[in-house]
Amino acid sequence: MLRVSKILRQSIQSGEFKPGERLPSEAKLTQEYGVSRTVVREAIAALRSDGLVEARQGAGVFVLDAPQPEIMPFQNLNYERISSVIELLELRTGVEVEAAGLAALRHSPQQEEKIIDCHQQILACLERGEPTTAADFALHLAIADAANNPRFREFLSMIGSGVIPRAALQTGQDASSGDYIAKLHEEHGAIIDAISNGDEDGAREAMRRHLKGSQARYRAILRRSQQNI
Amino acid sequence: MLRVSKILRQSIQSGEFKPGERLPSEAKLTQEYGVSRTVVREAIAALRSDGLVEARQGAGVFVLDAPQPEIMPFQNLNYERISSVIELLELRTGVEVEAAGLAALRHSPQQEEKIIDCHQQILACLERGEPTTAADFALHLAIADAANNPRFREFLSMIGSGVIPRAALQTGQDASSGDYIAKLHEEHGAIIDAISNGDEDGAREAMRRHLKGSQARYRAILRRSQQNI
DNA sequence: GATTTCGAACATATCATACATGTTGCTAAA
DNA sequence: TTTAGCAACATGTATGATATGTTCGAAATC
Numbered sequence: 001m002l003r004v005s006k007i008l009r010q011s012i013q014s015g016e017f018k019p020g021e022r023l024p025s026e027a028k029l030t031q032e033y034g035v036s037r038t039v040v041r042e043a044i045a046a047l048r049s050d051g052l053v054e055a056r057q058g059a060g061v062f063v064l065d066a067p068q069p070e071i072m073p074f075q076n077l078n079y080e081r082i083s084s085v086i087e088l089l090e091l092r093t094g095v096e097v098e099a100a101g102l103a104a105l106r107h108s109p110q111q112e113e114k115i116i117d118c119h120q121q122i123l124a125c126l127e128r129g130e131p132t133t134a135a136d137f138a139l140h141l142a143i144a145d146a147a148n149n150p151r152f153r154e155f156l157s158m159i160g161s162g163v164i165p166r167a168a169l170q171t172g173q174d175a176s177s178g179d180y181i182a183k184l185h186e187e188h189g190a191i192i193d194a195i196s197n198g199d200e201d202g203a204r205e206a207m208r209r210h211l212k213g214s215q216a217r218y219r220a221i222l223r224r225s226q227q228n229i
Numbered sequence: 230m231l232r233v234s235k236i237l238r239q240s241i242q243s244g245e246f247k248p249g250e251r252l253p254s255e256a257k258l259t260q261e262y263g264v265s266r267t268v269v270r271e272a273i274a275a276l277r278s279d280g281l282v283e284a285r286q287g288a289g290v291f292v293l294d295a296p297q298p299e300i301m302p303f304q305n306l307n308y309e310r311i312s313s314v315i316e317l318l319e320l321r322t323g324v325e326v327e328a329a330g331l332a333a334l335r336h337s338p339q340q341e342e343k344i345i346d347c348h349q350q351i352l353a354c355l356e357r358g359e360p361t362t363a364a365d366f367a368l369h370l371a372i373a374d375a376a377n378n379p380r381f382r383e384f385l386s387m388i389g390s391g392v393i394p395r396a397a398l399q400t401g402q403d404a405s406s407g408d409y410i411a412k413l414h415e416e417h418g419a420i421i422d423a424i425s426n427g428d429e430d431g432a433r434e435a436m437r438r439h440l441k442g443s444q445a446r447y448r449a450i451l452r453r454s455q456q457n458i
Numbered sequence: 459g460a461t462t463t464c465g466a467a468c469a470t471a472t473c474a475t476a477c478a479t480g481t482t483g484c485t486a487a488a
Numbered sequence: 489t490t491t492a493g494c495a496a497c498a499t500g501t502a503t504g505a506t507a508t509g510t511t512c513g514a515a516a517t518c
Contacts, residue, residue: 001274001471025498036473038267041499045230045271046278057499058480091380094327095320102319151320230500254469265502270470286470287509 019065248294332375
């Protein structure tokens, strides 16, 4: 069964059977592939389930036009290339700056508490020497939630898993150095203070500084890795 | 066949049959639903094709664990509801403000020319009394391209088709009024001037003003429609 | 008593045939 | 020229038979 459905699938996707055309009848296919009608029918049932063909009783099985190339944005990224990460960081900067500004205006007490909680979680991770990527992402999500617009979390969830690159890069030279820790904590603190104070422009500015810093760190890695080639 | 496969699909997705469990045998299913083995087998062939179950000869048909909830971001929008449009506009604001800032820093002469061209296209549409949505979107895409980061165009293309709501709303009371035309043109002009001058902050500010204006217009429509209920 | 072997029961995979029902196109009647 | 009807063909479903693989418990063996 798998063999027949595979062949038919390829024939359709390669354009051998074009949209609107009729497939050979079950009888023809049984002869063509030397199998029983059962096998042919199950193969066609699989294609139907995938929306590739449509069976009309009495008339035949017809190829449907490809529903669309399955738009999956941001799936063409090469996370191995640091430039891809930087591209996403720039996009993310725009979204998160806006989220911070809106969060400053709209956050509820509970959301503020959640943000502060995440901030302390990061500190705890740093002190224990554990990676902070998960906690860091949680903080950014908490801020996005405080904007009270579900699309911001949706956006971050979508590209978020890709924005965290190889853990190896995170634990490069500057990670876990005292300077890095202090800087990160200070940047986060500035964002949170501005949001708590309802300072829209300040929150934007602080978030922009923070993400610019991230971009700068990746660019530095990019430069180093290019020198090493 | 459709009936049986539909029932089985729901039973699996609702958790009635959990991953790893065995489905009832073909014989049981034929009795249960009062159909022939042919129908049962075709229904199972459909489920197999969808990767929901796996059949092991002699052992039975087993439920596979769901590969993932198939993240299709921004597909759960209800474009009929204006609040959905406003949510997207806020997200878009973040991205486009960033794009305008980067465009001010990075645009090539060709990209600048393209932007100015789009601007004049909009004016031409307005004068001819034609809808400006397509030309408007083209301008925003041109600005995103001038940021020289392909992710910005990707983002706009993704949500863009959804951001243009019902044309009916566009042609509401304020559209085609002299005030509206002049304001739109002035807002666009400010963005373009700042980009041309390489004024990063000015470009951001101008883009933010422009999109805030759009948001305000939609919020006004939202208020009106709620009053009319 | 523990381990291995064997077989019955059962499961899916495939084949073959029959009948039901819907579609299409040609032919002959109006 | 139009229409009614019919034959050929298509898919949909039912049924029974055979092939092949799995499972598990009982019996044989050590």
